[in-house]
Amino acid sequence: MEPCRLAATDLACRRGERLLFRSVGFALEPGAALQVAGPNGTGKSSLIRLLAGLLRPFAGAVERVGAVGLLDERPALDGHLPLGRALAFWGRIDGGEGAEVAALGLEPLLDLPVRYLSTGQRKRAALARLVEQNAPIWLLDEPLNGLDKEAARACEALVARHCADGGVAVIASHQPFVLPGMATLALPGFAPPEPAA
């Protein structure tokens, strides 16, 4: 896998009038994974989008070396297309081989239009897209949402394999995500103090 690095220094995020977090900093070298934990509304998704470069930080900087793969609640698959063709669209752009489809148990679903798939099935399809993209940096926003136990274990195994291959991963999740050697960043610890009434 190509060399990669993901680092944040003194990152702050403002949404609307609210400062969600500040002074967030970490550095991930190849093979490292980080779980961003915290209840709803603490800025996990915003942090993921900051790291992806889809949002501008209010303060601080993000350093990215290597391509970024993003998995969030939007699978970016055409609802009216059969799953196979919807995935093939990204396959043509990313040059993937479609090898993950079987591993994620998607084969029986390939002829079904994406809009008929359940949340968990869509999530698995998006995971297949992510793996095929072959990006060294993985940013996962609530990857376990909607997945059953078996699929959740498969997802954890994929991330473990990705990190063992020298990739880095950031996982934003309010659920426990089992990955040996993973660091945890608790976002509420970075929230600014409440202003005095």
Place this chain on the structure above:
Amino acid sequence: MSALLTILRRDLGLLLPGGHGHGGGGTLLPLLFFLAVAMLYPFAVGPVPELLARTGGGIVWVAALLAAILPLDRLLARDLEQGFFDQWRLRGIAEEAVVAVRLLAHWLSFGPPLILAALPAAALLGIEGETLRLVALGLLAGTPGLAAIGLIIASLTVTVRGGAALAGLLLIPLAVPLLVFGAGALSTGGASGIALCGAMSLALVAIAPFAGGAAIRAAREG
């Protein structure tokens, strides 16, 4: 480049009439709407051949303009909601490039079909000869501009709830210059109006990808 071709193929599937059938592919609705206006007009003003021949060209233009509004709601909003633009960005495909491809697909989906549909519309309105030639040429020069205005407006209203109706209202005043010169060429009978219409179209087509790209990036921050 091959990524953009892949995106163009998907766009055409989404926008061209009969692309992927219901729920996905574009519809014949703009085309039928266009023909319906041309069909209703003689009923409304009465079957006076001289009147129809004199005003019919203008009505074809107005119908074309209104038909161009219909596909606006599906042009960009869905891809932004479903995360396509984010995924393209992460792959280093600029919003501008995606919007330029979308502009081409959007024009192909309604420009050439409208010009073809102008033939039966002309028959309904009793337009023939030189006027018909000017209508067809004018639409050829003007529809890329209409497509570009539509795309710019769709990108600006992409985060607005009920943006489709707003987009239609916004398109009408912005399209007036195209209408003035495109349909104006019918009464003056000169090619200069069509040339000016074409020039405006070119300028709009050149601006649209940048305006659209900036609007989509701004929508992300919202």
